[in-house]
Amino acid sequence: MNTPTAYFEGLARWKPLEIVFWLVLVGLFFVPGVNLPLLSQIIIWGLFAMSLDLLLGYRGILTMGHAAFFGIGAYTAGYLGKFGWTEPISALFLAAAIAAAVGLLAGRLVRSLGGIALLMVTLGLNLILYDFVLRSTELTGGDDGLQGVVIGQVLGMFKFDLYGKTAYLYSLAVAFLMFLIARALVKSSFGLALLGARENIPRMIMLGAPVGKDVSAAFAIAAAMAGVAGALLTQTIQSVSPDALSFQRSADVLVILILGGTARLYGGFVGAFVFLFLRDWLAQLNPVYWYFWIGLLLVVVVAFFRKGIVPSLGVLFTRMQKKRGTDERTPNRAAL
Amino acid sequence: MRGFIRSLAIAALVAAVPASAQQETIRIGVLQSFSGMTSLNGQQSEAAIKLFMKKYGDTVGGKKIEYFTRDTTGPNPEVAKRLVQEAVTRERAQILIGPDFTPNMLAAAPIVTEAKVPAIINGAATSGTIGERTPYYARTFFAIPQLCRPLATYAVKNNWKRVFVVVADFAPGHDCEKQYLGALAEAGGTLVGNVRIPLKNPEFSSYMQRIRDAKPDAVYFFMPIGEMSIGVVRAFNESGLKAAGIKLTGAGDITDETYLDAIGDAALGAITAGIYSTTHDSKINKEFVSEYVAMNGKSPRIGWVAISTWDAMRLIYDGLAAQAGGKFDPDKFMAFVKGHSFESPRGPVTIDKGNGDIVQNVYIRRVEKINGVLQNVEFETFKAQPFK
Numbered sequence A: 001m002n003t004p005t006a007y008f009e010g011l012a013r014w015k016p017l018e019i020v021f022w023l024v025l026v027g028l029f030f031v032p033g034v035n036l037p038l039l040s041q042i043i044i045w046g047l048f049a050m051s052l053d054l055l056l057g058y059r060g061i062l063t064m065g066h067a068a069f070f071g072i073g074a075y076t077a078g079y080l081g082k083f084g085w086t087e088p089i090s091a092l093f094l095a096a097a098i099a100a101a102v103g104l105l106a107g108r109l110v111r112s113l114g115g116i117a118l119l120m121v122t123l124g125l126n127l128i129l130y131d132f133v134l135r136s137t138e139l140t141g142g143d144d145g146l147q148g149v150v151i152g153q154v155l156g157m158f159k160f161d162l163y164g165k166t167a168y169l170y171s172l173a174v175a176f177l178m179f180l181i182a183r184a185l186v187k188s189s190f191g192l193a194l195l196g197a198r199e200n201i202p203r204m205i206m207l208g209a210p211v212g213k214d215v216s217a218a219f220a221i222a223a224a225m226a227g228v229a230g231a232l233l234t235q236t237i238q239s240v241s242p243d244a245l246s247f248q249r250s251a252d253v254l255v256i257l258i259l260g261g262t263a264r265l266y267g268g269f270v271g272a273f274v275f276l277f278l279r280d281w282l283a284q285l286n287p288v289y290w291y292f293w294i295g296l297l298l299v300v301v302v303a304f305f306r307k308g309i310v311p312s313l314g315v316l317f318t319r320m321q322k323k324r325g326t327d328e329r330t331p332n333r334a335a336l
Numbered sequence B: 001m002r003g004f005i006r007s008l009a010i011a012a013l014v015a016a017v018p019a020s021a022q023q024e025t026i027r028i029g030v031l032q033s034f035s036g037m038t039s040l041n042g043q044q045s046e047a048a049i050k051l052f053m054k055k056y057g058d059t060v061g062g063k064k065i066e067y068f069t070r071d072t073t074g075p076n077p078e079v080a081k082r083l084v085q086e087a088v089t090r091e092r093a094q095i096l097i098g099p100d101f102t103p104n105m106l107a108a109a110p111i112v113t114e115a116k117v118p119a120i121i122n123g124a125a126t127s128g129t130i131g132e133r134t135p136y137y138a139r140t141f142f143a144i145p146q147l148c149r150p151l152a153t154y155a156v157k158n159n160w161k162r163v164f165v166v167v168a169d170f171a172p173g174h175d176c177e178k179q180y181l182g183a184l185a186e187a188g189g190t191l192v193g194n195v196r197i198p199l200k201n202p203e204f205s206s207y208m209q210r211i212r213d214a215k216p217d218a219v220y221f222f223m224p225i226g227e228m229s230i231g232v233v234r235a236f237n238e239s240g241l242k243a244a245g246i247k248l249t250g251a252g253d254i255t256d257e258t259y260l261d262a263i264g265d266a267a268l269g270a271i272t273a274g275i276y277s278t279t280h281d282s283k284i285n286k287e288f289v290s291e292y293v294a295m296n297g298k299s300p301r302i303g304w305v306a307i308s309t310w311d312a313m314r315l316i317y318d319g320l321a322a323q324a325g326g327k328f329d330p331d332k333f334m335a336f337v338k339g340h341s342f343e344s345p346r347g348p349v350t351i352d353k354g355n356g357d358i359v360q361n362v363y364i365r366r367v368e369k370i371n372g373v374l375q376n377v378e379f380e381t382f383k384a385q386p387f388k
Helices: A004-012 A016-028 A036-059 A067-082 A088-110 A115-135 A165-186 A189-199 A201-206 A211-237 A247-260 A266-285 A290-304 A309-323 B002-022 B039-056 B077-089 B102-115 B144-148 B150-157 B171-187 B205-214 B227-238 B257-267 B283-296 B304-322 B330-337
Strands: B024-032 B063-071 B095-097 B119-121 B137-139 B162-168 B190-197 B218-222 B247-251 B271-274 B341-344 B347-351 B358-370 B373-385
Touching: A016 A165, A016 A266, A036 A165, A036 A189, A036 A211, A036 A247, A036 A266, A036 B077, A067 A088, A067 A115, A067 A211, A067 A247, A088 A115, A088 A211, A115 A247, A165 A189, A165 A211, A189 A201, A189 A211, A201 A211, A211 B077, A247 A266, A247 A290, A247 A309, A266 A290, A266 A309, A266 B063, B024 B039, B024 B077, B024 B304, B039 B063, B039 B283, B039 B304, B063 B077, B063 B304, B077 B095, B077 B102, B095 B304, B102 B119, B102 B137, B119 B304, B144 B150, B144 B171, B144 B271, B144 B358, B150 B171, B150 B218, B150 B247, B150 B271, B150 B358, B150 B373, B162 B171, B162 B205, B171 B190, B171 B218, B190 B205, B205 B227, B218 B227, B227 B257, B257 B358, B257 B373, B271 B373, B304 B330, B304 B341, B347 B373
Parallel strands: B024 B063, B024 B095, B095 B119, B119 B137, B162 B190, B162 B218, B218 B247, B247 B271
Antiparallel strands: B271 B358, B341 B347, B347 B358, B358 B373
8 A cells, every 4th residue: 555556556446345236237137027217217317426426526516507418418419319320329429529528618617616606607507508408499399309319229239129128238338337437537646636626725736736627627527427328318218308408407416416425436326226216106106296205205314314325324334344343444445 | 614615715716717807907007297387287187087987987898997197297208208118018008198298298109109009198289299200199189280370360350460479488389479470471460579488487567568569459479378378468467458459369378277267357358269168068068067076176177188188088988999899909999099080078079080180179269257257258169170
């Protein structure tokens, strides 16, 4: 643990729980009667929340406009499908690129801001984009959504089927790749610089870190991943409507991330699972008054898992290990 | 004794098996918004279905009818598409009512095609979205042209040649504006001005001033059902435009019965085009209204989604009766539904043979007070209006 190389290697080492996490997601596919359409959406929301985690969790940037990038990706995939570019994987790259470009600009715009000002500006950008899409009915179909979106087969072989099998495996594969990229990033020196700036910006500046540029880069990367999530949604449901970049979505993703726990990468996925699963279950029990219960559950969960589900379980896990006298806690366990 | 019970149980089982094998159960998935701003849609749908099944029984053509409800939460294709997927795969629905809202039904079209599940659309009005999308859609609601063209013809016929057009700034509003202006030009009327009002937090008084300055004979409004409609009709009255003799006309949504009491007397005299009024003069409608009110109470009043759902159930029951005895065949069902005509509480209705969209009468109505209650009273009929 003395040399930097050994330090980063230690950070990057896969923990057993991580491997179990992804194996469970793959295994769910084979469970008979499992609700694959819902699981696909959980994965997509999880990826979206993870992209926000890069900003909020690792850099402490509270943005209320993250759905804008999601929507840009969603509409990019939609337009490509509408105008004959039906190949889904290349469409993902394009969606990521366009969202990243906008993210870079947005990052440049807000990097000198902080706190409430940043919150207001990101919220404003989101609302402007939403209103633009809603009002340009000739261009976007307004609130009827984009019509005539056609999505081809994945790798030219797998059609998006009725049962959502292709959609699930496709979303899972893409989310896993994005996760690998995010994981590599946050465990690199770039990730440490973000964490450092989250804790103490003046000190990072004194150390000579390009704090402002890092914010732009983080925005671009987070935007690209949100764009991929948006494109995935468009491709798996084969349509897109302004709902993709509504303020409600920005708020929901924040709730999901905070519910799951920030600065953990897994928090977004776990939060999405809890939030969407509960929402679906409660809406089935009572289609009319289910919002009441979801509100109550959110309050309860946040009251008992104050830092979010993943960090709280992490603490619990460590405590149990301590009791058994096998404290294997490393200084970096926070970076699971 | 134990042997006796066992043989009794076996006998009961033997008796029960053929009965259940004979009777096929048809599951209807009802996909509406039950929460949020448009929750009234879901409530009206379920009320209409319950009433229909109480009146006509839960068995038709030898098949038992069951339904389940799911909340689409509004115009949200992400949720709606997933719910449709679940309805046809996990819940094994053979027929759907909904989903409501245009983006939802557009997203769901590929699924119903692949699963061969007929879906009766009872709450989305954009034109060119039924047969154009899937052979398994039929619509019992209305198509935008039906609501927006007749009043232009009517206005010019009554010598209200100078018209000011106001629509809400969203996709159906733009669609309606186009239809109305087309019909107005054909009839030889003049457009003296048109504005689009944003959906959120509008301040109506400045728009009313613009109308006053243009000095039209009549104003045409197209607004979504709800607060916008309430606001615009009230503002029209308060700004003195009504007193100045300008005629208030619009699509029936602006004086929809479910919100008419909230508008109050400001709505008196408003002339609208609509597909259904609770005061429609027919025996079948009087029966429908009295039974609906007896079951669900006077409030909320009966809206268009209720009547569309009622007619969706009519289609389903007629379609199933037509293939009594055999196993349910979705293609035969659609072949029957398309081209089917029947008498609805709103008047005669035909499902287009080629498209599956609806052909129906459109009524010109005036808001009047009958026994102290505001009502849309029909006084002129545009017969069998096309859907495009």
